Amino acid sequence: MSPSPASPLDALDWIALEQQLDQDGCAVIRTLLRPDTCDRLSALYPQSEPFRSQVIMTRHGFGRGEYKYLRYPLPPVVERLRSALYPRLVPLANRWHERMGLPARFPEQHSEFLERCHAAGQLRPTPLLLQYGPQDYNCLHQDLYGEHVFPLQVAILLSEPGEDFTGGEFVMTEQRPRMQSRPLVMDLRKGDALIFAVNQRPVKGVRRLSGDHASRCQPTAQRKTAYSGHHLPRRDLTIMQTTFDLFADTESEQPRRAEQIGEQSWVLRGFALPQIEQLLPALESIIACAPLRHMMTPGGFSMSVATSSCGALGWITDRSGYRYSSEDPVSHRPWPAMPEVFRELAQTAAKRAGFADFVPDSCLINRYVPGAKMSLHQDKDENAYEAPIVSLSLGLPATFLFGGFARGDRSQKISLLHGDMVVWGGVDRLRYHGILPIKPGRHPRLGEQRFNLTFRTAG
Ligand SMILES: O=C(O)CCC(=O)C(=O)O
Ligand SMILES: [Mn+2]
Incomplete structure (x- = not known):
């Protein structure tokens, strides 16, 4: 035959x-x-x-x-x-x-x-x-x-x-x-x-x-x-x-380009890819010193994302509220220092979006597994709102919701891939934003997870 x-x-x-x-x-x-x-x-x-x-x-x-x-x-x-x-x-x-x-x-x-x-x-x-x-x-x-x-x-x-x-x-x-x-x-x-x-x-x-x-x-x-x-x-x-x-489309091949999503808000596609080989090991060593944990909201719910921090201040939440702390509440030691490659990346991204003098003192690390999400919220636990928010996505794709100044305002749905950054500040600083539940998948570099790093001037 x-x-x-x-x-x-x-x-x-x-x-x-x-x-x-x-x-x-x-x-x-x-x-x-x-x-x-x-x-x-x-x-x-x-x-x-x-x-x-x-x-x-x-x-x-x-x-x-x-x-x-x-x-x-x-x-x-x-x-x-x-x-x-x-x-x-x-x-x-x-x-x-x-x-x-x-x-x-x-x-x-x-x-x-x-x-x-x-x-x-x-x-x-x-x-x-x-x-x-x-x-x-x-x-x-x-x-x-x-x-x-x-x-x-x-x-x-x-x-x-x-x-x-x-x-x-x-x-x-x-x-x-x-x-x-x-x-x-x-x-x-x-x-x-x-x-x-x-x-x-x-x-x-x-x-x-x-x-x-x-x-x-x-x-x-x-x-x-x-x-x-x-x-x-x-x-x-x-x-x-x-x-x-x-x-x-989860691979790190998206061409670098900037998309304006608000008066003072930008998505910088593929912005972090040239530094990715330095960023990933740095992230790994921070997590080894200050392991990811599911923190408790003031309302008593465990967050679906696991978090850690680096820099002088780390964002924390427990039954007594959302705030920044200079020590890791698990180890009672200072948070790991912010790696130079993180700080530099956050500063160049901020500059690209029109915020020339950004000096982050806090980097919050969020880890999402499929199904994990972040509800619409404003970032307002910082001392002042002059500095922008600079955020980096790594691993699995996410749908970022970028809303208005009231929770009920319509949101834009923006898909964020490995290496993309979002910067919002100035008149957009207090916009509501969130992340829809992460879809199942396996990223070729990071497996079944998404990391988000949020750089802020908190103190
Ligand atoms: O994961 C993201 O892209 C957003 C995270 C965020 O908004 C936050 O941690 O405040
Ligand atoms: Mn936020």
């Missing part, structure tokens, strides 16, 4: 595959790609043209190894597989959603689903090639890229176990309510495709969400050839993986 690219799908027993997916949350299609097709895809890896970005996993604590996201136009075989597999999986995806009480239903054709993703700002393709060498691994994780999530994804092994590499098993765990999580080790060969749940699926006898995690881990992908000399061509473990949705 020499099938045309889509025809192997027709020959498959989709009833059995669905049953398997229902039962285990994953199913294997044997030899979905022929060995020569696998080799052609793996051979793309060293090239740069087919890819839009590369992730070195150690840099983000994701594991060890690297992966590259394919750019549009996708290699024809990937494009065909994605659109041919999707309609086969839609009935099951819709059934899962119905059983889990999730409102979204998926359209029949992949092109229609892509349109829906586009409308929500999810524009970038998610197919990727992962490459693991000796000792590389990938920590357990989920692939969630935006608001629209198709509940099933596919990984195809492009290398031959035992020949190209040893180890490197694909592991999935399933978290079950009130039970130990169940690990599954997949036995895959070159060209085999694994269809698996992205995050949640219904489980028999459990009517509500199962809290199921489909994840993978590659312990010790070791080349057999590694033992026989270093001159052999490097043949590692390569995997092609794709979800059926699209990436939200």
Whole structure:
């Protein structure tokens, strides 16, 4: 049989595959790609043209190894597989959603689903090639890229176990309510495709969400050839993986530009990106000295964001109110000093927005995980309002609400991405503002979280 690219799908027993997916949350299609097709895809890896970005996993604590996201136009075989597999999986995806009480239903054709993703700002393709060498691994994780999530994804092994590499098993765990999580080790060969749940699926006898995690881990992908000399061509473990949705535009590639959002208010897109390699380690060391904590509002609620501070003064809240304090109420020590790279960035951003003499003495650090938010409020715990507010967004995208001078005034909705800054002051200094609940996602640098740094002159 020499099938045309889509025809192997027709020959498959989709009833059995669905049953398997229902039962285990994953199913294997044997030899979905022929060995020569696998080799052609793996051979793309060293090239740069087919890819839009590369992730070195150690840099983000994701594991060890690297992966590259394919750019549009996708290699024809990937494009065909994605659109041919999707309609086969839609009935099951819709059934899962119905059983889990999730409102979204998926359209029949992949092109229609892509349109829906586009409308929500999810524009970038998610197919990727992962490459693991000796000792590389990938920590357990989920692939969630935006608001629209198709509940099933596919990984195809492009290398031959035992020949190209040893180890490197694909592991999935399933978290079950009130039970130990169940690990599954997949036995895959070159060209085999694994269809698996992205995050949640219904489980028999459990009517509500199962809290199921489909994840993978590659312990010790070791080349057999590694033992026989270093001159052999490097043949590692390569995997092609794709979800059926699209990436939200979370990457640090937004061009630098300034957008005026009020008389004395600006969004400075991508403003912090040139300093990002200095900013992230500085942030990390502050959090190591003054760990993030969920503070209590005066009304007795725990804030959904976790906070810390650096600089002479740190913003705090507890049952006795909102205020600034020169010491960390947890350690009773002064807050960590404000790193020079923070101060300089805040000053240049303020200057760009027309506030030449900004001297911040406080930097509040807010950490949002998906679902966390900040209700509309004014920043008015500072001693004086001459100085502007300078805020930096890092990690997952957020929708910033920028309102008027009364809580009920209409707000602009502004999407803030990694590296964007917002400055407001002067006549706009007391505008109401807030953050809508953060959508699920995984930022390539910071994972499943957003950080906001707010620079103020408080004292
Ligand atoms: O997270 C943000 O972008 C805003 C934070 C904020 O307004 C605040 O902490 O006062
Ligand atoms: Mn604020």
